[in-house]
Amino acid sequence: MDHSAIxxxxxxxxxxxxxxxVAILIALAVIxxxxxWRWPDAGAGDHIARVEISGIIxxxxxxxxxxxxxxxxxxxxxxxxxxxSPGGTxxxxxxxxxxxxxxxxxxxxxxxxxxxxASAGYMIATAGDTIIAGxxxxxxxxxxxxxxxxxxxxxxxxGVSLEEIKSAPLKAEPSPFHPASEEAKTMIxxxxxxxxxWFVDLVAERRKLPRAEVxxxxxxxxxxxxxxxxxxxxxxxxxxxxxxxxxAERKVSAxxxxxxxxxxxxxxxxxxxxxALDFVRSLLGMPxxxxxxxxxxxxxxxxxxxxxSVWQVDHD
Numbered sequence: 001m002d003h004s005a006i007x008x009x010x011x012x013x014x015x016x017x018x019x020x021x022v023a024i025l026i027a028l029a030v031i032x033x034x035x036x037w038r039w040p041d042a043g044a045g046d047h048i049a050r051v052e053i054s055g056i057i058x059x060x061x062x063x064x065x066x067x068x069x070x071x072x073x074x075x076x077x078x079x080x081x082x083x084x085s086p087g088g089t090x091x092x093x094x095x096x097x098x099x100x101x102x103x104x105x106x107x108x109x110x111x112x113x114x115x116x117x118a119s120a121g122y123m124i125a126t127a128g129d130t131i132i133a134g135x136x137x138x139x140x141x142x143x144x145x146x147x148x149x150x151x152x153x154x155x156x157x158x159g160v161s162l163e164e165i166k167s168a169p170l171k172a173e174p175s176p177f178h179p180a181s182e183e184a185k186t187m188i189x190x191x192x193x194x195x196x197x198w199f200v201d202l203v204a205e206r207r208k209l210p211r212a213e214v215x216x217x218x219x220x221x222x223x224x225x226x227x228x229x230x231x232x233x234x235x236x237x238x239x240x241x242x243x244x245x246x247x248a249e250r251k252v253s254a255x256x257x258x259x260x261x262x263x264x265x266x267x268x269x270x271x272x273x274x275x276a277l278d279f280v281r282s283l284l285g286m287p288x289x290x291x292x293x294x295x296x297x298x299x300x301x302x303x304x305x306x307x308x309s310v311w312q313v314d315h316d
Contacts, residue, residue, distance in 0.1 A: 076107065
C-alpha cells in the first residue's frame with residue numbers, strides 16, 4: 001500500500017473518530033437536558049419548589065408524583081402552588097388536596113391564587129398553609145354538581161327509541177334516553193349533598209370558620225380576592241412579594257431560587273410536545289390517544305366523569 005493510500009485511510013479514521021465523539025457528546029447533552037427537564041431538582045441545592053395547576057382538574061397521576069417527590073426532597077424547603085383553574089372533578093380535587101397536605105407535613109405550602117381558583121380549584125387552595133390571591137382574582141364557587149344530557153326529545157324527532165331490561169329500577173340512572181324518575185333524582189341528590197357536606201366541612205376546618213358561616217358562603221357564589229379576604233376565604237392579597245414575606249416568616253430564606261417542577265411530556269422527551277407526538281403518531285399510522293386531543297378542542301369539558309366541582313361561564 002503506498003503512502004498516499006495510508007495517509008487517506010488515517011485521515012478517514014480521524015474524521016470518523018471526530019464525528020463519533022461529536023455524536024456521543026450530543027447524545028450526552030440530550031440526555032442531560034432531558035434529565036434536567038424531567039427532574040429539575042436533580043443535583044440542585046436548597047430551593048423553593050413550585051408547581052402550576054391550571055385548566056380542568058382531574059385525577060392527575062403525574063402531578064401527584066411530582067408532589068410526592070417534593071415532599072421527599074429535603075432540598076425543597078417550601079412549595080408554592082400556583083392555581084389558575086375553574087375546578088373539575090370533585091375526586092380530582094380531593095386527591096390533590098390530600099397530596100398537598102402530605103407536603104405540608106414536612107415544609108411550608110403556599111397557595112398562590114392567580115386569575116381563577118374556583119370550586120375544586122379553591123378546594124386545592126385550602127390545602128395550603130396560607131392562601132394568597134390577587135385583588136381581582138376569582139375564587140369561591142363552593143359546591144358540587146352532577147350533570148347529564150337528555151336526548152329523548154331528539155330521539156323522538158328522528159324516530160329512534162331505546163328498549164332496556166335491567167336488574168333494578170335505579171340501575172344506570174339517570175339515563176340520557178328518558179327523563180329521570182323521582183327516585184333516581186333523589187338518589188343523585190343524596191350523593192351530591194353528601195359530597196357537598198364533605199366540601200363544606202373541609203373549608204370550615206381549613207379556614208377555621210363556623211360551619212354555618214361556610215354554608216352561607218357555599219351557595220355557589222364566586223368572589224373577588226378582596227371579597228374573599230373579607231370573608232376569610234383567603235389570607236393575603238398580593239403576589240411574589242407577599243409569598244416571599246410569608247416564607248420568611250416560616251424561616252425560608254428569601255435568597256433561595258425557585259425551581260418549577262413541570263409536568264412530563266407524553267413523549268418522554270422535552271423537545272416533543274403532546275401535539276407534535278400525536279402528529280408523528282398519525283404519520284406512522286400509530287393509534288392516537290383521542291381523549292386529550294378532543295378535550296383540547298372542546299375546552300376540556302367533555303370528559304368529566306363523576307361528581308363535578310367546577311365553575312363554568314355559559315357561552316352564547
